[in-house]
Amino acid sequence: MQCDRARRLLPPLIDGALGPLHRWFVTRHLAHCAGCSVQLEELQAMQAALRSNLPYHRAPPGLAARIGAMLPREAAPAPSRSWLRMQAVTVAGTGLAGALAGVALTLLVVGGGRASDNAVMQSVIGDHIRSMMADHLTDVLTSDQHTVKPWLSARLDVSPSVRDLKDAGFPLIGGRLDYVDGHPAAAVVYRHARHVINLFAWASPGQPDTGFHAASRQGFNVVTWRRAGITYYAVSDVEADQLAAFAKLVE
Numbered sequence: 001m002q003c004d005r006a007r008r009l010l011p012p013l014i015d016g017a018l019g020p021l022h023r024w025f026v027t028r029h030l031a032h033c034a035g036c037s038v039q040l041e042e043l044q045a046m047q048a049a050l051r052s053n054l055p056y057h058r059a060p061p062g063l064a065a066r067i068g069a070m071l072p073r074e075a076a077p078a079p080s081r082s083w084l085r086m087q088a089v090t091v092a093g094t095g096l097a098g099a100l101a102g103v104a105l106t107l108l109v110v111g112g113g114r115a116s117d118n119a120v121m122q123s124v125i126g127d128h129i130r131s132m133m134a135d136h137l138t139d140v141l142t143s144d145q146h147t148v149k150p151w152l153s154a155r156l157d158v159s160p161s162v163r164d165l166k167d168a169g170f171p172l173i174g175g176r177l178d179y180v181d182g183h184p185a186a187a188v189v190y191r192h193a194r195h196v197i198n199l200f201a202w203a204s205p206g207q208p209d210t211g212f213h214a215a216s217r218q219g220f221n222v223v224t225w226r227r228a229g230i231t232y233y234a235v236s237d238v239e240a241d242q243l244a245a246f247a248k249l250v251e
Contacts, residue, residue: 003029005219005237006036010043012218019122021129022218117224120233123181125220128198128235131176137189137196138174148175152186158230160186160201161250170197170246180233190246197236197246204231212247214240223247 006029012018013026030037131137140151149162152175164172173189173196183202190197210226221243223234234247 003033003036006030006033007039009219010036010040014040014044014047018218019126021126021133120181121215121217121222121224124198124200124222124233124235125217127178127180127187127200128196128220131178131187131189131198132196137176139176141174143172143174145172148172148188151175152177152188156184156186156203158186158201158203160188160199160230160232162188163250165190165246165249168245168249169193170249192236192238192242192246195236195238197234197238197243199250200233200235201230203229205229207231212244212251214244216240225251227251 006026009018009022009026013023018026030040140148142148143164143166145162145164149159152162153159155177162172162175166172170190170192173191175189176187178185178187178200180200180202185200185202188199188201190199204226207226207229209228210224212223212225215222215224220235220237221240223243223246225232225247232247232250234243234250236243236246238246
């Protein structure tokens with residue numbers, strides 16, 4: 001793991017927000033990198049100072065219930081309500097203004113309808129990591145798009161976009177079968193320099209097309225879109241602009 005990537009993962013590391021695989025990668029890097037270890041100590045000292053000196057104010061009684069009443073009812077409400085109760089215990093700020101700021105933030109995060117998308121994103125990132133750690137990038141190892149596409153299509157209910165992008169700097173490596181968030185999925189594998197790009201695709205019949213949506217999680221960049229009844233997720237540790245360029249070439 002390179003230092004720039006390791007340092008991006010230090011804040012979620014000290015917050016306990018890293019998954020086991022990323023935590024293992026970072027701690028292994030820290031054991032051999034004095035510079036990153038010093039930065040970790042500085043972040044931990046800053047976190048301790050903030051916790052010691054910033055005031056915390058208890059939210060008004062019944063705040064969680066009032067926020068919950070404003071949110072739309074879901075078929076599986078447990079995650080949002082339990083999360084809401086935890087978030088409503090303390091609100092940083094003073095008086096009513098601080099409480100209202102906390103309410104606004106909670107509504108943006110919980111009411112935005114992105115919880116399911118975040119779960120899928122975590123799933124594809126996890127599959128991306130496992131494909132490299134288990135040395136199982138491909139089931140069919142070839143740069144021939146006319147071999148990869150029919151091989152995947154014959155085994156799945158989806159015929160994903162498979163393109164030869166070697167001239168653009170994204171050579172095709174092959175493809176494999178995968179399983180993402182309850183979906184049998186195709187994984188079309190590319191490289192860019194020393195980086196691996198996993199392009200996940202699964203059938204989404206009846207769902208509307210969507211434009212590109214870019215995000216970053218745990219040191220990885222993700223671009224997702226939907227076209228012609230197929231949902232795509234491109235995942236890699238390449239720079240965000242390079243992954244966006246790749247997604248546009250695939251589309």
